[in-house]
Amino acid sequence: KTSKMLAITKWRIEQRLLVLHMQRRFKRKESQRKKTNTIRAQEYFDVAYPPVYGPRWPSIRLALLSKQKYVAVINNFANHELTVENFQLDDDELAARAKVEPISRYPEEYQLRALAKDPTLGAAEFDNTSRVILPSEVGTRGTSIMMDYVPATKLKGLENWIEETDIFVQQGDREIGFITEKQEEPINLPSMLKVYAFAKGDISDFPQPKMDHHLKVLDYYALDGASLLPVLALDIQAGEKVLDLCAAPGGKTLIALQTILPGIVVSNDASESRGNRIRETLRQYIPHGISSFERHSVITKSDGCNIREKEAYDKILVDVPCLTDRLSLKEDDNSIFKTTRTKERLSLPELQSNLLASALQAVRPGGTVVYSTCTLSPLQNDGVVYLALSKLWQETTIECTIVDMSYAVRPLSFLYRFGTNLGLRYGQIVLPSLLNNFGPMYVAKIRRLR
Secondary structure (H helix, E strand, O other), rough: OOOHHHHHHHHHHHHHHHHHHHHHHHHHHHHHHOOOOOHHHHHHHHHHHHHHHHHHHHHHHHHHHHOEEEEEOOOOOHHHHHHHHOOOOOOHHHHOOOOOOOOOOHHHHHHHHHHOOOHOOOOOOOOOOOOEEOHOOOOOOOOOOOOOOOHHHHHOOOOOOOOOOOOOOOOOHHHHOOOOOOOOOOOOOOOOOEEOOOOOOOOOOOOOEEEEOOOOEEEEEEHHHHHHHHHHHHHHHOOOOOEEOOOOHHHHHHHHHHHHOOOOOEEEOOOOOHHHHHHHHHHHHOOOOHHHOOEEEEEEEOOOOOOOOOOOOOEEEEOOOOOOHHHHHOOOOOOOHHHHHHHHHHOOOHHHHHHHHHHHHHHHEEEEEEEEEOOOHHHHHHHHHHHHHHHHHHHHHOOOEEEEEEOOOOHHHHHEOOOOOOOOOOEEEOOOOOOOOOOOEEEEEEOOOO
């Protein structure tokens, strides 16, 4: 009888263990099924970026996960005078027009420090109700404000991260045959480009764009404020032929056209559907049937890695497909971090470097190419610039120079949080910040010599 009871007890224990084992397996599978693309992106960034951005990463991470900030670019092809008049309101009234309660600002002491264009002014006089960025404001004044500092000894590559290697860090610039020149003049804001932004620390929304019923176009275009920087870096001059190589959805093409400077802007994308997005964007902001407007814009569909026209453009913008950090952390659908897109994600640096190399062959000697991304990835930023220049050095006789914009962008520090002491060799980067939640945006400017 005792042995029988022991056998029953043993059987029950085995059954219970089997149930527990099955439950654990089920939970494990359940947890695996629940891992979203946004979680994959977050896990990737939490491993890849702390070694690069050090103590700044937690604040950058928080900003990426927080509400994005926009600027409003007035549409010069609509009744822009009326639009400007409507924007000459204080922040609370503008927020009321957006039919939302004014969102509380960050602590006043931070706002004062952020808005001071000169640190010697402290909390000096400034107009808290004016948000228009005037060309006169982009002068020699301005400073890096509230920038964090990380000792150079703490900056590390990503040697142990399979997708973020330091292949470019150990190479010398002389080995790829180019030099660096410093842009002494502050970055230029064209007089026709009218941009509005809420003050630092204010995350209110703009009202919905309104239709100009006479010209059938919208009165302003809203975009991430950092997206202005690549177009400004081009320094477009009157009558120049400009190529936007990876133009969809068309925002940067539209900004270039709003300067009223280019002779023509060619907007290219390899995808038919993305080309349609460019057409839709321009249709909403460029009046139809007015030939003087329409002849300044052409949309093409071609492989940006193999541009047929050589030495044909004065300025080329190469705003490449990338990890799109902010979008990847917030949008789950069709994310670059989908398991089915792993190969595509790993091949991004190769695609990016090919696009940049192709653009440098398509720009005329003396012309400018601006390379930009919306990622913090060192490999897809400085790394790709190195890869493209190395490719050209080995395969062509083209000579280029990197334009150091570190001084030129200083006047824009009242608007952007630029990354400093990060070991960047070729470009500038806008870091997301709760005070002005733009970016990320990496910009490198390259001038072709011959």
